[in-house]
Amino acid sequence: MKQFILFSLSAFALLSFSACISDDDGGAVFLLPNPNDLLLEVNWTQADADFDISMEGPGSAFEIDVTDSPALTVNSGSAPDVTVSSDVTAGPGTETIRFNNSAPDGMYSVTVDAFDITSGSASFVLETTSQTITRTFNQTVNDGDTFTVRFTKTGGTITFQ
Numbered sequence: 659m660k661q662f663i664l665f666s667l668s669a670f671a672l673l674s675f676s677a678c679i680s681d682d683d684g685g686a687v688f689l690l691p692n693p694n695d696l697l698l699e700v701n702w703t704q705a706d707a708d709f710d711i712s713m714e715g716p717g718s719a720f721e722i723d724v725t726d727s728p729a730l731t732v733n734s735g736s737a738p739d740v741t742v743s744s745d746v747t748a749g750p751g752t753e754t755i756r757f758n759n760s761a762p763d764g765m766y767s768v769t770v771d772a773f774d775i776t777s778g779s780a781s782f783v784l785e786t787t788s789q790t791i792t793r794t795f796n797q798t799v800n801d802g803d804t805f806t807v808r809f810t811k812t813g814g815t816i817t818f819q
Contacts, residue, residue, distance in 0.1 A: 696761035696811065697787040698768055703750040706776035710745065711753045711784075716764020716811075724753040725773075738762065749780075761788075761811060768807045775801040789814030 700711045712723040720738060721731045728742040739760040743753050770784055784795040788811065797805050808819040 695759060695789060696757040696816075697785070698755040699752060699785045699787075700754075700770050700782055701750075701752045701785075702780060702782040704775070704777070704780040705749045707749045707751075707772070707780035707782075708747045708774040709751065709753065709780075709782050710771045710773045711755060712769050712771065713755060714767045716762055716766065719762070722755050724755065747774075763810075763812050765808065765810050766816075768809075770797070770799075770805045772799045772801055772803045772805075775799075786816060788816045791816055793818060 698711060698713060700709050702709055710723070710725050712721065712725070714721050715738065718733055719735045720733060722740060722742060723729050723731075724742055724745055726745055728745060730737060730740060730742065739758045741754070741756040741758060743755075746753055768784070768786065770782060772780065772782075779798060779800045781796065781798045782805075784797070784805070784807065786793050786807065786809065793816070795805070795807060799805060809816045810819070
């Protein structure tokens with residue numbers, strides 16, 4: 659049974675809102691009402707693990723890294739409106755890249771880097787969410803490994819390669 663937890667509405671932009679509900683397991687599910695919104699999130703629970711999420715936007719127009727100094731690098735065109743979480747260096751952790759109403763259409767590449775895992779291996783969950791789909795990737799990797807997902811975004815639809 660889904661339960662409503664939080665709802666916020668901007669008084670300045672009546673067409674912009676965000677909502678959070680809980681799923682059957684008590685986890686948060688974010689609703690992205692605008693077809694250009696896009697949410698990328700990596701989660702892990704292991705205390706001795708440090709994962710970093712990064713992405714490359716359509717046509718290599720921009721790169722976003724959540725590392726020691728979260729950064730947006732624009733290689734061409736204009737900068738997208740994104741919110742980038744701070745770098746979490748020990749679990750449990752969550753790192754997030756959220757496009758706020760401006761994710762351009764095209765091919766994306768999202769990489770999770772197992773930056774430092776003291777015990778040698780650890781598991782993480784990568785979620786990619788658009789208006790029409792959430793796709794979850796559960797992975798166990800070794801220290802220094804990377805995991806990459808590629809998808810094409812067209813409007814509110816993302817299609818994985």
